[in-house]
Amino acid sequence: MTFYLPVAEMSANILLFLAMGGAVGFLSGMFGVGGGFLMTPLLIFAGIPAAVAVGTGAAQILAASVSGAVAQWRRRNVDVKMGTVLLIGGLVGSVLGVEMVRLLRHHGLFDVAVAACYVIFLGVIGLLMLIESTNTIRQVRAGRVVAGRRSGQHNWVHGLPLKMRFHRSRLYISAITPLVLGLFVGLLVAIMGVGGGFIMVPAMIYLLRMPTNVVVGTSLFQIVFLTAATTILQASVNFNVDVILAAILMVGGVVGAQFGAAAGERLKGEELRFLLATFILFVCARFAWQLIARPTELYSITGMGAF
Secondary structure, eight states: OEEEETTTTEEEEHHHHHHHHHHHHHHHHHHSSOSHHHHHHHHHHTTOOHHHHHHHHHHHHHHHHHHHHHHHHHTTOOOHHHHHHHHHHHHHHHHHHHHHHHHHHHTTOHHHHHHHHHHHHHHHHHHHHHHHHHHHHHHHHTTOOOOOOOTTOOOGGGGSSSEEEETTTTEEEESHHHHHHHHHHHHHHHHHOOOSHHHHHHHHHHTSOOOHHHHHHHHHHHHHHHHHHHHHHIIIIIOOOOHHHHHHHHHHHHHHHHHHHHHHTTSOHHHHHHHHHHHHHHHHHHHHHHHHSOOSOSOOOOOOOOO
């Protein structure tokens, strides 16, 4: 069962992309991430042009994140104030990132830049999460008490100015840190077509010291609005959002996110982090191979559009 993608300019199997959307939606609901770290690479590996995969991936993340955010909201796992501060920084980063996409496409460097970003960021984050979660699981199985930082304990973040009180997260910290974190994630959303959860979730846990259950809901909350803004910018500035493909991915993503949220409730925090790290490192390895492997076509001729 095939259909034509007007923006990607290719035919594709509808069942394949339905299943792809469902799988990524499941991960979104389970881990509290937008799923773009997996969706955008899967689209690229399936033959979708990188620029279209990035723009359309952001649109799919929007639908999957809405579904997952609603599920987390019902569980009262969303810190709206923290999510709003993260979103403000993210919107600024998104505007800057969309402009960077335009410039990279103009100079023919976008595909390489996307692959390099995935290898660097996914490799570092995935490795750190894998080490931490593995050590925690070993300590738990050995019967040792895992030392955790309690709410109210301070680190260098608490020494920054412009402090705000986030009641749901039981934090009193500077607004600068979540603003900068949000800006950085906004750049990643625009350039890599990700929701930013693979950066946001670990940073909120280890840097901001937010409770893990609140992290998942708050991450999805800000991803919803950030990806909505990024999708609009990508469509209006870079014309790289394929609405038909996005709709197919959304259908699968909405359904998968509900099952993922339910599955996530049954796993421990360290087990969730271990599984997420495994997925991240797998995608990193695939992109690393793509950078060093001999291409099937050494030369290609394409038209240069006006950007």
